[in-house]
Amino acid sequence: MTADADPLAARLIARLRSAGLTLATSESLTGGLIGAALTSVPGASEVYLGGAIAYATAMKTALSGVDPDVLERYGAVSSETVTAMATGIRLITGADWAVAVSGVAGPTEQEGHPPGTVWIGIADERSSRAQRCAFTGDRAAVRSQTVAGALGMLLTGLQDR
Amino acid sequence: MTADADPLAARLIARLRSAGLTLATSESLTGGLIGAALTSVPGASEVYLGGAIAYATAMKTALSGVDPDVLERYGAVSSETVTAMATGIRLITGADWAVAVSGVAGPTEQEGHPPGTVWIGIADERSSRAQRCAFTGDRAAVRSQTVAGALGMLLTGLQDR
Numbered sequence: 001m002t003a004d005a006d007p008l009a010a011r012l013i014a015r016l017r018s019a020g021l022t023l024a025t026s027e028s029l030t031g032g033l034i035g036a037a038l039t040s041v042p043g044a045s046e047v048y049l050g051g052a053i054a055y056a057t058a059m060k061t062a063l064s065g066v067d068p069d070v071l072e073r074y075g076a077v078s079s080e081t082v083t084a085m086a087t088g089i090r091l092i093t094g095a096d097w098a099v100a101v102s103g104v105a106g107p108t109e110q111e112g113h114p115p116g117t118v119w120i121g122i123a124d125e126r127s128s129r130a131q132r133c134a135f136t137g138d139r140a141a142v143r144s145q146t147v148a149g150a151l152g153m154l155l156t157g158l159q160d161r
Numbered sequence: 162m163t164a165d166a167d168p169l170a171a172r173l174i175a176r177l178r179s180a181g182l183t184l185a186t187s188e189s190l191t192g193g194l195i196g197a198a199l200t201s202v203p204g205a206s207e208v209y210l211g212g213a214i215a216y217a218t219a220m221k222t223a224l225s226g227v228d229p230d231v232l233e234r235y236g237a238v239s240s241e242t243v244t245a246m247a248t249g250i251r252l253i254t255g256a257d258w259a260v261a262v263s264g265v266a267g268p269t270e271q272e273g274h275p276p277g278t279v280w281i282g283i284a285d286e287r288s289s290r291a292q293r294c295a296f297t298g299d300r301a302a303v304r305s306q307t308v309a310g311a312l313g314m315l316l317t318g319l320q321d322r
Contacts, residue, residue: 004301025193025214031200032186032193035214039192042268042300050216050224053186053196059211062253063224092223107203139203140165 024095025051082121185256186212243282
């Protein structure tokens with residue numbers, strides 16, 4: 001691990017490695033920051049397969065297999081969409097675990113949700129679940145809190161197995 | 162644009178917006194850093210659709226449509242693979258332009274290539290091309306130079322249209 005490796009990501013990579021599990025990601029508002037944090041850790045390739053940057057709404061279907069009806073019915077910033085993103089990218093990549101994020105980085109609101117509204121979803125072979133976060137601060141702060149929230153939710157999920 | 166937005170990415174987003182063009186990415190060694198740089202710019206969603214984090218070799222096929230024969234024949238770090246990644250993600254996303262990167266971040270070599278060996282490929286509706294870079298420094302330095310190289314190659318490509 002170099003000085004530049006993300007410490008939370010390094011903990012998660014070590015944890016996945018010792019459990020023999022692989023991981024995939026599907027990111028909207030973070031645009032690749034979660035993947036970048038994971039791959040800042042040397043040896044990440046043993047457990048992190050890759051994922052989708054599903055930034056535009058249509059990309060959630062094209063790159064993570066989200067049913068367009070789910071997007072139409074619940075919106076891009078919803079429990080249902082983020083759960084479908086996590087489930088979808090897990091199936092596409094064949095990873096054991098997947099995490100997905102969708103929300104409003106700001107500065108403007110989206111679909112009636114204020115900046116800082118973020119859904120994080122995780123999926124493993126048994127189930128999927130999502131949590132809603134209300135982060136504060138500017139665009140960079142919301143994105144950075146989303147990365148930490150996603151890595152933290154995975155670490156908790158792995159502990160609960 | 163906030164103080165945290167990547168200046169080179171902001172120039173590229175502005176240039177794409179004025180040309181009315183959309184962009185997609187497929188990243189291996191950078192693991193999402195190019196997407197993260199692009200989406201650090203408020204309003205990026207007008208031109209940046211998203212893309213793939215094709216980190217594990219098999220993900221270059223699963224997430225960017227690279228023919229497994231190309232990977233087998235030329236390796237993951239090659240002109241042929243990076244060109245196929247750019248062409249593939251452009252077709253999957255429907256973007257006007259695409260950029261792809263594959264290379265060795267380090268600290269260890271890969272497929273006989275030393276750390277710092279990086280291929281960058283771009284594709285538009287008319288053609289695709291790739292360039293080989295030999296970057297120096299540690300893992301973080303190689304990744305950061307790859308991001309700048311990819312954004313720079315896109316800016317040059319847009320000027321040459």
